[in-house]
Amino acid sequence: xxxxxxxxxxxxxxxxxxxxxxxxxxxxxxxxxxxxxxxxxxxxxxxxxxxxxxxxxxxxxxxxxxxxxxxxxxxxxxxxxxxxxxxxxxxxxxxxxxxxxxxxxxxxxxxxxxxxxxxxxxxxxxxxxxxxxxxxxxxxxxxxxxxxxxxxxxxxxxxxxxxxxxxxxxxxxxxxxxxxxxxxxxxxxxxxxxxxxxxxxxxxxxxxxxxxxxxxx
Numbered sequence: 001x002x003x004x005x006x007x008x009x010x011x012x013x014x015x016x017x018x019x020x021x022x023x024x025x026x027x028x029x030x031x032x033x034x035x036x037x038x039x040x041x042x043x044x045x046x047x048x049x050x051x052x053x054x055x056x057x058x059x060x061x062x063x064x065x066x067x068x069x070x071x072x073x074x075x076x077x078x079x080x081x082x083x084x085x086x087x088x089x090x091x092x093x094x095x096x097x098x099x100x101x102x103x104x105x106x107x108x109x110x111x112x113x114x115x116x117x118x119x120x121x122x123x124x125x126x127x128x129x130x131x132x133x134x135x136x137x138x139x140x141x142x143x144x145x146x147x148x149x150x151x152x153x154x155x156x157x158x159x160x161x162x163x164x165x166x167x168x169x170x171x172x173x174x175x176x177x178x179x180x181x182x183x184x185x186x187x188x189x190x191x192x193x194x195x196x197x198x199x200x201x202x203x204x205x206x207x208x209x210x211x212x213x214x215x216x217x
Contacts, residue, residue, distance in 0.1 A: 013107040017100050017201065021194045024096045028187035032085050036180050039081050049084045053091040057083050060090055062160035062186060066176050069164045075177065082176055085183050090157075093190040097197055104205040108212065116213035150196040157189040 035047035057063045063086040070079035155161075163173035169181070176182035 016103055017198050020096050020100055021191055024092055025191045028089055031088055032183045035085055036183060047084050049087050053087045056087045056090050060158060062158055063087055065160060065162050070177055086186050089187045089190055096194055100197060100201055104201045108205050108208040116209050120210050120213040153189045153192040157186060157193060
């Protein structure tokens with residue numbers, strides 16, 4: 001059986017990963033709010049991001065589409081603001097995802113050989129308990145549903161659902177050209193993707209622990 005310390009070790013990892021997502025979301029909300037407020041006051045984009053981050057405009061359609069559309073309409077100031085806000089959201093999401101993976105790998109590497117062997121036995125017992133043959137279909141359906149929701153979040157975050165002909169701020173589509181609330185839209189979808197990332201990160205950590213336990217045997 002894994003020791004109490006090992007259980008606390010992985011419970012702490014879970015809290016660390018969730019905390020990273022909270023920090024990502026709070027930092028984005030703060031950044032967006034300050035940028036939009038400054039834009040209303042000065043009428044200019046006072047939240048210019050680094051040139052490396054700004055290159056994401058050319059890579060990610062969800063950033064490029066509104067920027068190009070507003071540039072074509074002559075709304076250069078809002079185009080710059082959208083580019084800065086959305087680029088910051090994607091850059092911070094990528095950094096957060098990398099940090100989550102590194103934290104999980106570090107948690108697996110810090111375990112002793114005895115702890116890895118104990119966790120290996122625990123994983124095997126849990127697999128037999130929670131994944132019996134008669135429940136395989138239900139488990140597959142559950143993972144399929146999770147994958148479907150994650151795919152939708154990725155679609156919205158990477159390609160986006162824009163309606164540049166719409167001037168109704170209450171539209172279900174992204175109308176960031178007229179609605180300030182849609183500045184936050186991308187950040188929330190990216191936070192959802194990071195939340196879904198916890199599952200594969202834990203599965204990868206489990207795989208690393210099992211492999212290290214086999215080498216130590």
